[in-house]
Amino acid sequence: MARQFLGDEERSWEIAEFNGVTTARPGEALVIPLQPRNPMGVFRDGYQTVPILAYHRFGYKDGQMVVTPDAFAAQLDYLAKNDYRVVRLSELAEFLAGKRALPRRSVVITMDDGYASAYVHAYPLLKKHRFPATVFVYTDFIGAKDALTWEQMREMVASGLIDIQSHSKTHANLADRLPGESEDTYRKRLDTEVRAPQQALETKLGAPVHSFAYPYGDTNALVADRLARADYRLAVTVNPGGNPFFAHPLMLQRTMIFGDLGLEAFKSKLQVYRQIGAR
Amino acid sequence: MSCGRLETGSVLRRAGAFRTAPRLRRILLAGVAAAVIVGSACAAEPDLEQRYRDRAEALIREARWYDAAVQWEVLRLLRPDRGEYGRKMEEARGRARDAATQRARTAAEARQRGDWLGSVQLYLQALSEDPGYSEAARALRELEKEQLSRGNTRSLAHLSNGEAAGTRSAPRRAVAPSAAQGRELESAVMLLHQGDYELSAKMLELHLRRYPNDELASRTLREAYAALGRERVQQGKKEEALTYLQKAQSGKPGGAGEPLGSARSLRKDIAQDYYERGVRAQRTNLDEAIRLWQQALQYDPELTQARLRIEQARRMRENLDAIQGGEKP
Numbered sequence: 001m002a003r004q005f006l007g008d009e010e011r012s013w014e015i016a017e018f019n020g021v022t023t024a025r026p027g028e029a030l031v032i033p034l035q036p037r038n039p040m041g042v043f044r045d046g047y048q049t050v051p052i053l054a055y056h057r058f059g060y061k062d063g064q065m066v067v068t069p070d071a072f073a074a075q076l077d078y079l080a081k082n083d084y085r086v087v088r089l090s091e092l093a094e095f096l097a098g099k100r101a102l103p104r105r106s107v108v109i110t111m112d113d114g115y116a117s118a119y120v121h122a123y124p125l126l127k128k129h130r131f132p133a134t135v136f137v138y139t140d141f142i143g144a145k146d147a148l149t150w151e152q153m154r155e156m157v158a159s160g161l162i163d164i165q166s167h168s169k170t171h172a173n174l175a176d177r178l179p180g181e182s183e184d185t186y187r188k189r190l191d192t193e194v195r196a197p198q199q200a201l202e203t204k205l206g207a208p209v210h211s212f213a214y215p216y217g218d219t220n221a222l223v224a225d226r227l228a229r230a231d232y233r234l235a236v237t238v239n240p241g242g243n244p245f246f247a248h249p250l251m252l253q254r255t256m257i258f259g260d261l262g263l264e265a266f267k268s269k270l271q272v273y274r275q276i277g278a279r
Numbered sequence: 280m281s282c283g284r285l286e287t288g289s290v291l292r293r294a295g296a297f298r299t300a301p302r303l304r305r306i307l308l309a310g311v312a313a314a315v316i317v318g319s320a321c322a323a324e325p326d327l328e329q330r331y332r333d334r335a336e337a338l339i340r341e342a343r344w345y346d347a348a349v350q351w352e353v354l355r356l357l358r359p360d361r362g363e364y365g366r367k368m369e370e371a372r373g374r375a376r377d378a379a380t381q382r383a384r385t386a387a388e389a390r391q392r393g394d395w396l397g398s399v400q401l402y403l404q405a406l407s408e409d410p411g412y413s414e415a416a417r418a419l420r421e422l423e424k425e426q427l428s429r430g431n432t433r434s435l436a437h438l439s440n441g442e443a444a445g446t447r448s449a450p451r452r453a454v455a456p457s458a459a460q461g462r463e464l465e466s467a468v469m470l471l472h473q474g475d476y477e478l479s480a481k482m483l484e485l486h487l488r489r490y491p492n493d494e495l496a497s498r499t500l501r502e503a504y505a506a507l508g509r510e511r512v513q514q515g516k517k518e519e520a521l522t523y524l525q526k527a528q529s530g531k532p533g534g535a536g537e538p539l540g541s542a543r544s545l546r547k548d549i550a551q552d553y554y555e556r557g558v559r560a561q562r563t564n565l566d567e568a569i570r571l572w573q574q575a576l577q578y579d580p581e582l583t584q585a586r587l588r589i590e591q592a593r594r595m596r597e598n599l600d601a602i603q604g605g606e607k608p
Contacts (some may be wrong), residue, residue, distance in 0.1 A: 029327050031353055040416060042406040044343070064466040064482075098416060173495075216468045221428065238472045246419035251427050256473050276403045 005032050013085065013103045036101035040245040046275040049242025050092055052108040052254040053269065054213075058121035066259045069121040075257070075266050076129050079107060084270065086131040089163060089211050093233050096249050105272045109133040110236065110254065112167055112213055114141050119152040126161055136167035136213035136236075139197040150204055157205050165211040166197040166232075175218040190226040198230060210234065217254070224250045242271035328357055335367070344375035345409050379409035386418065395426060468499055476506040501527045508541065517552065521545045521578075550579030557588065565592055565599075 001024070002012035016022055018033045041048025056065040058072055079086060085103040092108055094100035109126070111118045114137030126133050135156070141147045156162035168174065174193055177186045198209040210233040214223065217238025227235050227250055234249050241253040255269045335350035351368035358364060386401030399422055405415040463486050470479035483500040487493065504527035511520035524542040557571035569592050572585040579585075 037349060038410040040406060040410060042403055042410060044407050047403055047407075064470070064478075098413075176495075216465060217472045218468070238469050240473050246416065246423050248420075248423055248427050256469055258470075276400055276407070 001030075001032060005034065014101065017104075039095070039098055039101040041095075041101065041104070042245075046273050047244050048102070048104060048106075049244050049271055049274050050087070050095065050102060050106045050108060051242040051269065051271050052089075052092070052110055052236055052252060054236070054238060054254045054256045055109070055111045055122070056113055057115045058117040062259075064258045064260065067257060067261075068259070069125065071259075071261070071263075072122060073125050074263055076125055076131060078263060078267065079131070079270075080129050084272075086129070086133070088132045089134045089165070089234060092243070092252075093210070093249065096234075096243070096245060096247060098245060105270075107270060107272070110213065111135045113138060113171070114148045114167070115146055116148050116152065117146075119148055119156060123156055123159075123162065127159065130161065132161045132163065134163045134165050134211065136165050136211075137197070137201065138167040138169060138171040138215065139200045140170050153205055157207055163211075164201055164205055164207065164209075165213070166194070166201060166209050167213045168193045168215050169196045171215045173216045173218050174214060174223045175216075175220045187222070187226070190223055191230070194223075194226050194230045194232065198232075211236070213254075214238075219251070240269070242274065244274065328354065331357070335371075339371065342374075342378075344371045344378060347371040348375060375409040376412070379405040379412040379415065382408060383412065383415050383418070386415070390418070390422065395422060398422060464493070464496055464499070467496070467503075471499060471503050471506065476503050476510060479503045480507060505541075508545075512541075512545065517545055517549045521549060546578045547582075550575040550577075550582050550585070553578065554582060554585050554588075557585070561588075561592065565596055568592055569596075 002015060003009040006014065014036060015030060015032050018037070019030050021028070021030070024030055055067055055072070057063075058067055058069055060066075060068055078084075082105075084105045084107050086109055087102055087106045089108055089110070091100060091102060092106075095102045095106075109131060111122060111133060112135075114135060118135050122133070135148070135153075137148065137153070142150065153164050157164055169192060172193065174190060178189075181189070194212065201207075201209045210231070212227050212232045212235040214235060214237055217236075219235070219237060224235065232250070234252060236252045236254045238256055239253045240255040243252050247253065255271075257266065257269065261269075331350050331354045335347045335354065338344075338347035338350060348368050348371035351364050351371055354361075355364040355368055382401050382405035386398045386405060389398040389401055399419060402415040402419045402422070405412055406419075463482065467479045467482040467486065470476075470482065480500060480503040483496050483503060486496050487500065490496065504523045508520045508523035508527060511517070511523060521542060524545060528542060553571050553575035557568045557575065560571055561568040569589055572589045572592070575582055575585045576589075
């Protein structure tokens with residue numbers, strides 16, 4: 001019904017929510033809202049926020065940034081079994097623009113840097129659940145020993161689940177101006193850092209690049225300005241928390257998932273609702 | 280009577296048209312200002328009509344005008360022959376818009392007063408009254424942008440000393456960082472952003488033991504200490520806070536800036552706390568009072584009252600000793 005009348009089967013939740021049902025029974029009358037009733041997710045007692053989870057590396061090595069495949073599997077299982085809806089970054093962009101409602105328990109999954117472990121460990125688990133995710137790659141890393149290859153990225157993109165986006169060219173902290181660097185040179189360097197990966201990824205993968213993850217999660221007004229000029233629609237920091245509809249699209253909050261995070265702590269990171277009065 | 284064609288984008292179909300759900304007999308397609316009804320004899324659904332009526336009336340009792348308007352809209356679709364549903368829908372929509380307008384007006388006043396938080400809450404309430412109230416949505420986006428630009432400026436002013444607004448110079452590194460060194464540092468920086476200051480500081484301390492000349496790590500560690508200091512102040516743990524703020528200041532060129540200022544005022548606060556505890560202790564335990572005032576002076580040597588109290592207490596102690604000595608057999 002969602003595919004036929006709303007043009008997208010992913011929107012079936014809107015029919016379910018409107019009617020207060022999870023499945024349609026024979027003989028039951030159902031109302032299908034043709035327009036989202038509350039696209040911004042603001043209610044009497046609070047408002048919807050969308051957490052963006054940030055992973056880096058998967059495997060069995062030590063380190064804060066390495067999540068074991070077992071832990072990742074448990075986290076995805078938890079999301080699947082508890083009515084969380086993993087949505088694409090592009091869907092979040094539409095939500096922020098007020099054009100699309102998102103399910104109440106929406107979550108975005110992202111992976112930074114472009115480690116091969118995203119393909120080896122994370123991708124099979126995401127496929128199992130049909131969960132979409134975004135990999136932010138810094139293009140100078142491609143070709144390194146632990147990095148994703150173009151072939152792996154093409155395969156993931158072709159699955160329709162994985163989206164490859166930009167994490168700069170060199171992974172330098174863009175908020176830092178180099179010693180002795182003039183304003184003009186800094187600006188030019190920023191342009192290279194934001195445009196070169198966009199061009200490389202679009203050329204090699206044939207998919208639009210519209211989102212950026214700030215290296216180290218660090219940014220300033222000039223970096224955001226250069227991104228806007230390069231037609232980036234979204235950019236993510238690593239300041240934790242969920243994103244309401246009015247979040248600044250180039251300053252989105254993102255919650256890091258560290259290697260030593262237990263499942264209970266993981267649950268606490270899923271901030272999908274905030275009470276009015278709690279900022 | 281059949282189900283009516285609706286305002287915009289409407290379609291009239293029979294349930295049998297669904298190949299994916301052939302057994303569904305009645306399906307209503309409705310929406311807000313764009314709706315469709317599908318199904319056979321949907322008007323002959325007294326239960327359904329009653330259910331929506333009950334729901335609409337209950338929502339009106341709760342003054343939830345917008346939600347009530349949606350229920351009236353469904354009823355208008357079910358029974359286009361009953362004009363009252365359309366009228367009630369319009370009335371509820373009007374009430375929702377009025378309530379939203381009222382909230383938005385108060386929100387705008389709060390914004391003018393500079394009450395950012397109050398304004399955000401009121402605009403959110405306006406949207407909860409009427410989710411279609413685009414003026415409130417626009418104001419919230421503007422407020423968020425304003426807040427971010429203020430936050431950025433403050434944060435950059437805190438991190439840099441007189442550099443161009445919006446940027447800061449990268450600290451020099453004595454040697455190019457190795458991949459492992461870079462990853463360690465990245466973890467620590469991200470932990471700092473995520474608010475895990477303690478773990479970030481621990482990782483940076485370890486990192487700096489191995490790479491003592493890494494100025495980026497030193498600067499990040501100072502930020503972590505300053506954040507820990509601020510956190511401890513909020514927890515009322517002033518002495519721990521002072522230790523962190525002093526660490527945040529140590530090794531920082533120039534010696535000026537927020538942590539030093541904060542540390543100075545914190546020292547005065549702690550001294551005052553010790554001083555007041557001394558005053559309370561004086562009645563029952565003179566020695567303890569003297570110890571507390573001495574402690575106060577350690578934190579603020581300029582706290583003259585503490586010096587005076589100590590002198591006074593010492594004289595009192597001597598007098599007491601003399602009296603007690605005279606009474607001795």
